[in-house]
Amino acid sequence: MMRAAIYRAFGAPILVENVPRPNLSQIREGGGGGGGVGGVILRVRACGVCRSDHHGWRGHDSDVVSHGLPFVPGHELSGEIVEVSGSSSSKFKVGDAVAVPFILSCGACLECDNSRPTTCEKQQQPGFTQWGGFAEYVAIPHADRNMCHIPENVSFAAAAAVGCRVTTAYRAVVEQGKLKDNATVAVFGAGGVGLSSVLVAKTFAKNTQVLAVDISEAALATASALGADATVRMEVGADPADAAEAAKAALGKPIDITIDAGGFTDTARAALLATRRGGTYVQVGLPLSLPGFTGDHLARVAGHEIHVVGSHGAAPSALPTVLDAISDGRLAVSDLISRELDLEEGAKALMAMDNATHAHPGVSVITRF
Template identity: 50%
Template sequence: MATTMRAAVYGEFSGPISIQEVPKPYAPVGGLLLRVKACGVCRSDYHGWKGLDSDIVQHGLPFTPGHELSGVVVKLGQGTTKFQVGDRVAVPFILSCGNCRQCARSRPTICEGQAQPGFTFPGGFAEFVAIPRADRNCSLIPPKVSFVQAAALGCRLTTAFRAVMQQGRLKAGETLAVFGCGGLGLSAVMVALAAAENVRVLAVDPSEEACKKALELGAWHAFDAKEGDEYVRAKVAEVTAGFGADVTVDAAGFAKSCENAVWCTRRGGRMVQVGLPHGEEPRLPMARVAGLEIEIIGSHGLAATDMPLLLSMVAAGKLQPEKLVEREVNLEDGAKALEDMEKGSALGMTMITNFKGKVVVDPVDGCWLGRCSPGQGQLRSAPFAAESFRALIDKVYKSASTVRGGVSSPQLDRAERGFSFRSQGPLDMRMDPTDATLRPAAWYVANLPEEELEKHIIELGEEVHLLSIQGVHAMTCCENELKP
């Protein structure tokens, strides 16, 4: 089994993020080793890359970012009992300890000893990630929920849910005003409309595109913050009969967005600060806060115990996080997307789903072998032994209704001297180990769900290339690593 993996790494703050071969981590005691299937590129990762996160500073460089992730269990750490190898797992970005004063008070989001992928330890911009405290914090992904949907919940949607529904306590029939409609703010719009009945959502952002997206998601009104503070406050007052919003959320973290959120909160209302502050400090009207008994509440992440609720909402179609995903990319483009946040954040989520690069080799009967770009499929992991391939084919053949195959060598007329197998009758595999001119390499296509193929692979204790092409799953193996 391969001992290294590909990962996005930066060696200095604000420096280049490169794709490197690094040692593959081990499953920690009480934890899991996951093969990462999806990882979001978040503004918080950008803050860490800029050197603004104390946990990363304390950890030291080089470092691998990524905290919005989902994956498949490939190894269990000693003492882990909740999961099995092959399970599909969602990972929250706050992994609470369960031992501190705050955990004892049921406040795991402010755990004094919390661990965070991509902040306190290397994260999901890699083929594999080691996750501690798994039994306490990780959740099984329901069958109807994809890896991308689960990863999209990992930070923005979970954080928005706590801010709006738990800290903001939004109730049926109330009005919510969201200031800042990037990924977090749009998540707040989506969560409010999915989790509370008959609510009216107001969106405020200086981007016309962001306002348009908020309206598409169901916002009642969207106001252009470029028109100025007085305009924004007047428009919120106008559509709320002069009262203001019951709940306001600052999802941007700018001084003006925070100030406007307080000014637009009604008498006895709740203002939630969830966007990470940066730059100028806000000047808050504390006389208004005191006189109108406005609550100002901080919000951070979501308790891991609440993750199954959100996953069930996705499975039921009530929450649709995939609507916030703008594009799926490979590891190289994910690293570039993080660097490009220097120019401003993209409106939708960027999700890394291909961790093996862009190289494409010749097609065989319409099936692609090698490292493939997202447009042609996604191919992951490393080579393994011929005996394991023989056992794997045997296992999958018994459960697949369609199997077809051939060798990956361009010399297709020599198929009988490489691996071959037929879809009719008993499984027939042949290989000539004395033929040094033909590398033992083969592929098959089976109409099994991807997670079923993953389980077959993992049961053998090996890694295998997995490629999806238009809903059909293929696997390849070879003795030597395919090089770019």
Template identity: 40%
Template sequence: MTETMRAVVYNEVGRRPGIREVAVPDCPPGGALVRVEATGVCRSDWHAWRGHDPVPLPMIPGHEFAGVVAEVGPQVVGFVPGDRVTAPFVNGCGHCEWCLRGDAQVCPNQTQPGFTRAGSFAEYVVVTAADTNLVALPDAVSTDAAASLGCRFATAFRALTSVARVRPGDEVAVFGCGGVGLSAVMIATALGATVTAVDVSDAALERARELGATHNIRPAGGGALEQSVILATNGGAHVIDALGSASTAASAVRSLRRRGTHVQVGLMLGDNATAPLPWDRVIAWELTVAGSHGMSARDYPQMLGMIADGRLDPARLIGSTTDLGGAIDALVAMDAPQPASPGITIARP
């Protein structure tokens, strides 16, 4: 094992990161050291770098990755060096009541690479509590595709399957067609739902159509958005809000059918964290409003099975591949409005 590695590091909020030689992290007794073969560049990384989601500094960003186990701690029983693996962006502690129930995504003692500790924009990354958090990759799932799963795709998958419990024939509206939203369009379509995509970008809507959306809606003012969604979905939908703003969340709730479900997956940061909702509608129509925060390793087999048998193809969401320098460029480029839907950027350290 080399003693140093190349990694993307930022020391100040908003200052362009650089590539540095840093120490390879130690492998914890119950954890694993993973050699990163591919890592996704996610808007959540940008939020942290910009200070919207404060992290300790200096920080190595990156939380979506796939690679090969380089070393395991003496307490690990389920994995050995050489295993192809990925992991959720939330690493549960492995011991609390939530982890023992399989709900590591809400572990009160969780750590997150790229947010609470060094992330995957590097040659190596640590996964804590490896027997709880590592996921073995089937041969049928490529490394690049697996690197797109840890945040956006897995979050959308659990939001649809475990929270909204989407069934064939359901009407689903996806608000916001970035990485999470497009993942949701693909997954909802594979589950047999009829999907309506909502976004301000014509390019994003066209991409949503390619991935299975049957209706595309570009928001207009004056309450027309909710009426458009209700009309397109034959009386209202189950809704995934993949954007994260006060106005979008309120519109999404007003677009639900009676006894419908609103699942908030887009981060609600700053003033949006305390956004009001139309609670009169929630009560009168018996609506469900739920959050969804990633997905634990326990729930990966169903998703990986659908990828392996061809029902899901996350590789279609990949827009480009690059190196660590390109990951920095992609991160910084998120400062500007994205005029098109270029897809997920995957960096290979």
């Protein structure tokens, strides 16, 4: 048995209970996908508390709905291997400390063949397609293909952030946004992914100017502490066009890359309106719906030749790059982590995300199970 934070109805209290511990046979039977190839069992050492898990708890994620209840959230995790599936895993052994991307690609579909693991047709996702990391143990399929060893000087808490928020930001800003030296970058939504985007933009290119936009003064203060050159407070209910104009004025020059890290109608509209002619708009926040978008927005995309790209998670190849940057001190992920929680506190923190205007700034990580 193991302790896990579990909900038995969408929106119902998330309670810590004793539940059966996962085993390798569940992976072989398809519970983790992929016929058990490279399957491992991890003792979870850290798991982030992310708004995407809140969407799942509220019943807004189709993968969680398809899986069915009861359910254990948590997709941003790191841990220590306690079981390996026979001889099928050649890269990892019992006792290894590993980071886990939340997209576990299969390696056999058309998308994987085309080197696009983030759009894998048969991807598994702890915390969405299977029970996740708000638990003492979790089953991970396709370990050889997806997991990455953690450098000795990188904490489990920092490595958990790498599993989603930081690598998601890396793909959005560097890979999809095509970050270059001297770029101007505006990040709309200063939650975990947004703050990570600020860090990434300041770390992986020279002389970048980075702006953060959010409704929370506390979140903006955190963005400034992480290196944002300017911030703009976006008033709740205000016209997104005003926030866009304020963003352009704050940087004093056209904005090359805009990142909607919030996934809300207002952040998406403001980000698009702030993007310069020929610039790039990256949608990385996952919207539930965008009712404010109209043909006028698409006309702007066409007329200004704005490059609109989606971004979802990160490829396993990004993990070593990001972990090395943390290890050598270039990427200060520890500055993102604002609190470490126990399992009960983590469950309460997830439920508290109902109130977006009072969200805790920075990244919360469960490290006590």
